[in-house]
Amino acid sequence: MNLIEKLNMYLEIILYIIMALVLVGIGIWFYIRSKPNSKQKEDTTDYSQFPKKSSEEFVIIGDIADNKIVMDNGTRYVSGVKCNGFDYNTAREDEKLMVQANYINLFNMIDNPIQFYLQCQDVDVEHIINNHQEAKQKVLIKLEKANIEFENLQQTIKELKDGEGEELVKLLDEAKKRKILVQKTIDCLTWDYRHLEELIAYIKTVSENREEPQRNEYYFFSYKFNPLAFSVNLTKGEIEKRAATELKTKAENFKSILRSSKVSAEMVDKDELIEIVRRHYNPISANIYKSNNIKNSNFFDMVTTTDYFDETKEKYIISEALKMVDKSINEQNKEAS
Missing domain, CATH: 1.20.58 (Methane Monooxygenase Hydroxylase; Chain G, domain 1)
Structure with a gap:
């Protein structure tokens, strides 16, 4: 065996040793990572000293009243229109061209940012x-x-x-x-x-x-009150009246152009705005606790009473009536036979 062959043999042995050491190291590393750390340091942070903030500081909505959302301390007012369109894909070619032209007019009418909002929900029956x-x-x-x-x-x-x-x-x-x-x-x-x-x-x-959810489509627009645009200081009531007029004018313009595009639209009212905001922030619970149920409940009453006796009486009347119905049906069957 010459010198070169001996060197190759030694190099192979060294290489195998290095590979074995690497594999052993990887195994030890995985073992340490998978072993639970029983000596975890306990969190002793005193969270009571942290500054506390109310959730109202993160909610930009001030109030919902008179078919509009009041925002930014009563200087910005938001409202919208709810749309019900038609099937554009199955329309005739002349109808499609007419809709496209009317929507171009709609886009040219926009002088302030608007928002198109699509909301899906289960059909409420x-x-x-x-x-x-x-x-x-x-x-x-x-x-x-x-x-x-x-x-x-x-x-x-x-x-x-x-x-x-x-x-x-x-x-x-x-x-x-x-x-x-x-x-x-x-x-x-x-x-x-x-x-x-x-x-x-x-x-x-x-x-x-x-399985197909109900689709609600809205166009939302806003009115921003600028005190510099008026020579006199306006009261809160005058500002809200001005905002209501501006929003109603915008809604009528939207309705007019959308109607020519075969899209019916109506200005959203207070209850719809509350439901939209509530469904946006609470999409799961909104399907469980309906707005009508909350509105018809005694949640805001000072005194809560029970209607157990009325329900019991009604159940009794219903059960007796059902017995009479069965009795009448049996008598009719006997007479027929």
């Missing part, structure tokens, strides 16, 4: 379901009264059958006629009740299976 529920309860109450009258008429007819005399015969005949009318009323109310139940179930099923 709760108020529709509530209206149907209320209608169902009213039908149920009428049905209960009709069933009570029907039973009274049956008892009256039973008592008058054994009587004699022209007057009693006349009363019996009137009672029988009234019974036929009440029976027809019960049949109609029973059909209405079942129909409302089916409608409520259908609306709930459709709303639960709906």
Whole structure:
């Protein structure tokens, strides 16, 4: 073995040793990193000494009143219009050209920054379901009264059958006629009740299976009050009146141009502005706690009372009415058979 071969052999041995040491070092490093540090230093920072700030300092909205958002200490006012457009992709070519020209006019009209705001939310059918529920309860109450009258008429007819005399015969005949009318009323109310139940179930099923959210599109614009533009000092009421006039004028201009583009638009009101802001900052809870529920609740009342007894009474009336409905249906089935 010559010298060169010996040197190559020694170099290979050294290289293998270095590679083994590197692998051992990597293994030790991974072991140390994966081992939990039980001697973590406890945080002894006294956070009570830190300066505290209210959340109101970070919220730029001062108030929402009279269809506008008050900002920057009452010097800037924001409002907007809600839009409902049409399907541009399926429109005719002349309609597309007309819409493009009108939107160019809209852009030329803009002299201050505006914001296009697109908001998606689940379709709210709760108020529709509530209206149907209320209608169902009213039908149920009428049905209960009709069933009570029907039973009274049956008892009256039973008592008058054994009587004699022209007057009693006349009363019996009137009672029988009234019974036929009440029976027809019960049949109609029973059909209405079942129909409302089916409608409520259908609306709930459709709303639960709906995947496409409701899209709300808005154009927001603002009015900035400049005290240097007036020779006299204006009061707060005069400033708000001026802002309302300016915002309404801008809204009418938007509505006019958008209408010519086959886009219907309406100025947003106070409740819509509150819902927009609330949904922007609380997108998840806004779908759970609806604005109508908060507005109709007694959240701001000084004294909170319970309507437990009224609810119990109503449930009792409904259960008794349902029993009468079942009884009436069973009697009809017996008569039919």
